[in-house]
Amino acid sequence: MHFPQKxxxxxxxLTKFMRRAQETPKELxxxxxxxxxxxxxxxxxxxxxxxxxxxxDAFDGVHMNGEYLADGAGGSKKPYMRSxxxxxxxxFGIINGWYHIASGHFRTCLVVAxxxxxxxxxxxxxxxNAIYDQFTERPLGVNLLWIFSLEMNRYMSVHKVxxxxxxxxxxxxxxxxxxHPCTQAGIxxxxxxxxxxxxxxxxWPVTRLMVSTVSDGAGxxxxxxxxxxxxxxxxxxxxxxxxxxxxxxxxxNRDLYYPKYVExxxxxxxxxxxxxxxxKEIHVVEPYDPFAYKELHHLEGLLLADKGEAPKLLEKGxxxxxxxxxxxxxxxxxxxGVGNPIAAAGLMKVAEIFWxxxxxxxKRQAKRExxxxxxxxxxxxxxxxxVVILGK
Amino acid sequence: MEFKxxxxxxxxxxxxxxLYTDWHVKAHYAWDCGVALSKFFEGLKExxxxxxxxxECGRVVIPPRMFCELCFKPTDKWVLLKDExxxxxxxxxxxxxxxSRREKPNVPAVIEIEGASEGMGILHLVAHPEKIEWxxxxxxxxxxxxxxxxxxxxxxSNEREGAITDIKYxxxxxxx
Amino acid sequence: xxxxxxxFDKIRVWKGEKTGWHRYTYGIAGxxxxxxxxxxxxxxxxxxxxxxxFIPPRIYxxxxxxxxxxxxxxxxxxxVYSFTFLFKDLEDNLLKEPEIVVFLKWDNIEGGLIHRLKExxxxxxxxxxxxxxxxxxxxxxxxxxxxxxxxxx
Ligand SMILES: [Zn+2]
Ligand SMILES: [Zn+2]
Numbered sequence: 078m079h080f081p082q083k084x085x086x087x088x089x090x091l092t093k094f095m096r097r098a099q100e101t102p103k104e105l106x107x108x109x110x111x112x113x114x115x116x117x118x119x120x121x122x123x124x125x126x127x128x129x130x131x132x133x134d135a136f137d138g139v140h141m142n143g144e145y146l147a148d149g150a151g152g153s154k155k156p157y158m159r160s161x162x163x164x165x166x167x168x169f170g171i172i173n174g175w176y177h178i179a180s181g182h183f184r185t186c187l188v189v190a191x192x193x194x195x196x197x198x199x200x201x202x203x204x205x206n207a208i209y210d211q212f213t214e215r216p217l218g219v220n221l222l223w224i225f226s227l228e229m230n231r232y233m234s235v236h237k238v239x240x241x242x243x244x245x246x247x248x249x250x251x252x253x254x255x256x257h258p259c260t261q262a263g264i265x266x267x268x269x270x271x272x273x274x275x276x277x278x279x280x281w282p283v284t285r286l287m288v289s290t291v292s293d294g295a296g297x298x299x300x301x302x303x304x305x306x307x308x309x310x311x312x313x314x315x316x317x318x319x320x321x322x323x324x325x326x327x328x329x330n331r332d333l334y335y336p337k338y339v340e341x342x343x344x345x346x347x348x349x350x351x352x353x354x355x356x357k358e359i360h361v362v363e364p365y366d367p368f369a370y371k372e373l374h375h376l377e378g379l380l381l382a383d384k385g386e387a388p389k390l391l392e393k394g395x396x397x398x399x400x401x402x403x404x405x406x407x408x409x410x411x412x413x414g415v416g417n418p419i420a421a422a423g424l425m426k427v428a429e430i431f432w433x434x435x436x437x438x439x440k441r442q443a444k445r446e447x448x449x450x451x452x453x454x455x456x457x458x459x460x461x462x463x464v465v466i467l468g469k
Numbered sequence: 470m471e472f473k474x475x476x477x478x479x480x481x482x483x484x485x486x487x488l489y490t491d492w493h494v495k496a497h498y499a500w501d502c503g504v505a506l507s508k509f510f511e512g513l514k515e516x517x518x519x520x521x522x523x524x525e526c527g528r529v530v531i532p533p534r535m536f537c538e539l540c541f542k543p544t545d546k547w548v549l550l551k552d553e554x555x556x557x558x559x560x561x562x563x564x565x566x567x568x569s570r571r572e573k574p575n576v577p578a579v580i581e582i583e584g585a586s587e588g589m590g591i592l593h594l595v596a597h598p599e600k601i602e603w604x605x606x607x608x609x610x611x612x613x614x615x616x617x618x619x620x621x622x623x624x625x626s627n628e629r630e631g632a633i634t635d636i637k638y639x640x641x642x643x644x645x
Numbered sequence: 646x647x648x649x650x651x652x653f654d655k656i657r658v659w660k661g662e663k664t665g666w667h668r669y670t671y672g673i674a675g676x677x678x679x680x681x682x683x684x685x686x687x688x689x690x691x692x693x694x695x696x697x698x699f700i701p702p703r704i705y706x707x708x709x710x711x712x713x714x715x716x717x718x719x720x721x722x723x724x725v726y727s728f729t730f731l732f733k734d735l736e737d738n739l740l741k742e743p744e745i746v747v748f749l750k751w752d753n754i755e756g757g758l759i760h761r762l763k764e765x766x767x768x769x770x771x772x773x774x775x776x777x778x779x780x781x782x783x784x785x786x787x788x789x790x791x792x793x794x795x796x797x798x
Contacts, residue, residue, distance in 0.1 A: 093474030099487065100475060101672030107705040108473040111712065116470070121710030138492060138667030148707035196667045198491070202568035203665040211498075212506050212659050213532050213633045214592050218566045223577045223592075226560030231579075234558070234615045258472050281561035281574075281606050294474070325538050329579045329590040330530065333558060475673065482668075488679050488786040493666040502657035510657055631657060 078349060081181030084174075085306035085313035086467060088117030088299040089428035094261040094416030097195040098293035102137045103149030106191040109295035109421070110151045113187065117299040118309060124299075125183040127152035129159045130170035130190045132419040132456075135204040138196040150189035150297075163208075164367065164456020165321070166190065167296070167423015168463035171452075172319045174300045175465075184305040191295040192418035201291050208458050222280035222288070224459055228333040229282050229370040235334040236385035238373075240282055244273040245391050246369040247287050250407050253398055254414020256440040259425070261292055261416035273369075287369035287413075294418035296425050314434050317449065318352070318466035320345030326458040339378030339455065339462035346451070346464040347380075355380050359466070361433045361443050361450040362404055363426035366411040372396075375453055376406060378462065398443055405443040408433065423454035423463070430467050505533040508547065510631035516623050518550045520585045528586045550584035552621035553642070557581045557590045561609045574603055580619055580639055595619055596638040617641050671786075674702045677716060682791070683784040689754055691715040698754040722797055723749035725774040726757060730767065745770060747794065760788070764795035 090112025092098075092105050100108070106129075114120060129150045134142040143159025150157075160166065160173045167190045174188040194201045205221035233243065247268065254265030268286060276285040306313040322341035324331060331337075343355070352358045364375035373387040381404060382390055390396060395403030409415055409429035412422050430450035432438040449468035455461060481487045502510060505521060509532060512519040520529045521544040523537035529548045530537070537544055559578035563571050579590040595613060596602070603609050613619075619639035629635040671679055674690060678701050681688045690702030694709035704713055731744040745765070750757035762776065776794040784790040 091472055093472050093476065095474055095476040097477040097479075097481075097670075098474055099477050099670050099673060099676065100473075101670065101675060104672045104674070104704055105474070107710075111705070111710065112470065112472075114710070121708075135663075138669065149705065151707075151710050153707040196669055198666045198668045200568040202566075203663070206566060207663065209592075210532075211500050211661055212502055212510075215661065216632055216634050216659075217577070217592065217594060218575075219577070219592075220562065220564050220566050220568065222564055223560060223562060226562070227558045227577065227579055230560055230615070231558035258470075259474075262476060277563075278561070278606060279564050281563075281609075283560070327530075327532070327534075327538065329532075329557075329592050330588060332588055333579075477670070488671045488676055490669050490671070490787055491666050492669065494663060496663045498661050498663070499658040500661065502659055507657040632659070 080179040082179055083303040084178045084316045085301050085303065086298055086316065086431050087119065087301050087306060087310065087313070088113045088115070089431050090116065090297045091259050091425055091428060092295045093259045094292045094294040094418055096261060096290065096292065098193065102139065102142070102146055102191050102193045105193065105293065105295035106146050106149035106189050109191070109297040110187060110189050113297035113299045119185070119299060121151050124151060124155065124185050124187045126156040126177050126186045128170050128174045128177065128186060128188045129157065130161065130166035130420040130424070131159070132163055132166060132192055133204060135207070136192060136194045136197050136201055136419070146191055150191070151187050156183070162323070162457050162461045162463060164365070164419050165423065165454045165461040165463040166420040166456070167425070168427060168452055168454035168465050169321060170420070170424060171298060171316070171427050171465050172321055172463060174298070175316050175319050178300055178302045185299065185301045187297060187299055188424070189295065189297045190420040190424035192421050193293045194291045194418060195293050220280070222283055224328070225368045226280040226283045229368065231333040232370055232374055233282060236388065238388045240274055241270050242388045242392060243370045243373065244270045244287065246366065246372045247273045247413050249397065250366060250372070250411040250414040252414070253408055253441065254410025257410045257415045259294070259415055260410060261290060264290055264416055265410055265414045283368060289367045289412035289417035292416035292418040292422070294416060294421040296421045296428055298424065298427060298431065314431055314467050314469065316465060317468040318346035318350030318464070320349070320464040322462050323457060324460040326460055328459050335384060336374055336378040336455070336462060338460060339375055339453065340380060342462035342464045343379045343453070346466050350466045350468070352466070356404070359404060359449060359451050360445060360447045361408060361430065362406050363409060363411065363429050363450070363452040364406060365423065365426070365453055365455040366407055366413050367417055369413065371455070372407060372411065375455060379451065379453060379464070398441065401445055405445070408438065408441050408443055419456070426452040426454065427465055427467070434467050434469060505535045509533050513633070513635040514629045514631040516552070516626065518552050518582060520548045520550045520582070520589070522546045522548050529584065529589065531582050531585045531589050531591055548584065550582050554580045554582040554619060556595065556613060556615055556617045556619060558615055559595060559613060561606050574606060574609065576603060576609055576613070578639070593636060594638040596622070596640050598640040613641050618644055674704045678702050679786045681718070683786050685780050687719045688716045689719050691717055700751060700754050700756045700758070719751060719754065721751060722775050722777055723751045723757065725762070725770065725772060725776060726750040727772070728762065728770050743767065747776070749776060749794065760791060761793040762795065763793040769796070
């Protein structure tokens with residue numbers, strides 16, 4: 078594959094993640110975008126194009142939310158696009174930003190992700206339920222948890238994974254989240270496996286502490302071409318690979334135990350990055366973890382563990398932040414430990430990999446040497462995998 | 470680095486520390502069922518489950534569709550399926566559709582329908598074979614697991630309206 | 646694959662609805678604007694870079710993309726920048742007398758407000774007409790704290 082330009086990441090920004098933010102969606106977008114520009118040492122005049130991602134309009138409660146957000150995202154009077162793959166949007170936005178520049182058409186691109194779920198009342202659940210088929214599923218009285226607990230049960234049963242092992246993901250991520258400056262109040266903590274397993278049964282096998290929360294927040298990344306990046310930094314972080322893939326939305330016809338579409342997305346990104354053995358060449362990973370089992374599900378889809386092996390590696394501490402021989406997974410704290418403002422949560426994962434590779438993740442910095450990392454998001458109608466690989 | 474954001478509490482709204490405005494939405498939809506699902510629902514009204522087959526890969530799919538998404542060719546035959554199948558996966562839900570909590574759980578499941586190709590499931594509910602309502606998690610886990618055979622329980626024919634809810638639920642049945 | 650529909654009773658539809666509501670906070674700038682409006686005052690935000698004023702105020706200048714921290718009270722009255730007459734309500738019923746909707750702008754300030762204009766003859770509505778607000782007695786912190794605008798007395 079040949080692309081006219083290599084693409085670098087120059088800066089990242091995030092707002093705090095909050096259950097209810099006072100800021101409007103535009104204000105959240107501005108704060109994150111401005112912070113990313115500041116880290117990059119650029120102003121809005123340096124930005125050639127803007128990409129915006131946000132999940133369904135019904136969360137923010139603004140019809141055509143992408144258009145509404147344009148000025149807050151820095152897109153006023155600029156080539157601007159909103160892209161969308163539901164929960165996978167945070168990483169998909171980076172992919173869209175990447176091809177704006179890789180094509181050779183733009184020198185720079187600001188990618189902004191925003192979500193204000195608290196606007197949706199009485200609970201965002203009502204909006205989530207619309208993902209189900211209106212003819213054959215919604216009349217049954219669905220809720221969003223069903224699909225996750227069904228998938229989790231299938232995954233656990235096929236691989237015979239105990240609930241206690243899955244709880245270790247929540248334990249790890251909620252502990253990691255204590256060190257993230259944007260962590261939503263009341264989410265991170267040093268929980269025991271017992272507390273997680275014995276927390277309120279919401280939709281068995283999913284318990285309260287194995288589910289990420291509803292959040293408000295925003296994130297942003299500044300991307301630039303090789304030519305541009307080399308003028309402003311001598312240590313650019315590169316986007317080495319991108320991949321994405323959607324499976325059918327007839328989800329009851331798929332075997333839910335394995336996310337094949339995540340594998341296809343990962344293979345696309347590995348090929349582009351020239352990665353032959355991801356388990357050796359990926360040094361830190363941020364898989365999408367809206368639910369505890371999802372992290373394991375995705376680590377296997379990303380080919381970082383054999384099918385059914387991610388839980389065993391978890392028990393051995395292979396995915397811990399201070400591992401010396403394993404691959405730290407969700408060192409940020411992830412969606413379980415920081416919060417889940419959908420599109421912004423996915424972008425937060427890319428920001429974490431950026432800071433990890435750059436070596437500026439502070440207390441969250443992986444112990445082992447990090448030259449390359451991977452961020453992945455997931456969503457749409459339970460069918461999309463989006464992958465970005467960053468490296469020195 | 471300074472991370473911005475002003476976090477609010479429910480109290481701030483109750484005590485009017487904060488200004489806000491509410492916008493009530495009530496949108497009504499009438500979705501055309503389309504070609505495949507119209508026939509499917511006609512079948513349900515008669516107490517029958519129909520799948521659709523693909524001439525290229527030979528799959529029999531349910532819910533039925535007029536195209537095979539794998540071969541990307543039109544499907545061409547209606548296939549009458551049995552109103553029974555096996556649990557592909559299930560969960561035990563204490564949460565209602567509006568996120569409020571249930572005292573007693575219900576059991577959503579993906580049910581692989583007998584007569585369709587392997588792995589072809591639909592979403593439905595599984596009820597207790599005698600009491601209908603489940604008492605608790607333990608009771609559910611003692612009676613069903615992945616692979617359990619289940620059979621549809623239909624509404625009386627005069628109450629059916631051509632909807633997925635014409636099947637009231639599935640119940641576990643003994644293996645012959 | 647497609648057949649002409651001849652029997653309309655054979656068309657199946659499934660009906661559903663989306664209920665619920667949205668709760669919007671006014672944001673950092675909006676909170677300030679509406680708090681001041683409750684005191685019958687109008688504030689604009691001032692960009693530190695281009696020095697333009699914006700109303701309603703916002704916490705950023707979308708062109709300079711810098712934070713706006715300075716908010717100033719506007720004592721002048723706005724003018725009618727554009728207007729339209731409504732003859733029918735949302736249900737398509739003819740109104741007894743037309744409603745006047747105006748876009749108001751202040752001189753040398755970016756942005757403006759959409760609102761109602763009353764106490765005026767239709768013939769007298771024109772571009773540049775200076776107008777003053779008529780406030781509700783008990784303000785609630787929303788745009789309807791201004792009942793309507795009327796020509797400056
Ligand atoms: Zn086929
Ligand atoms: Zn300015």
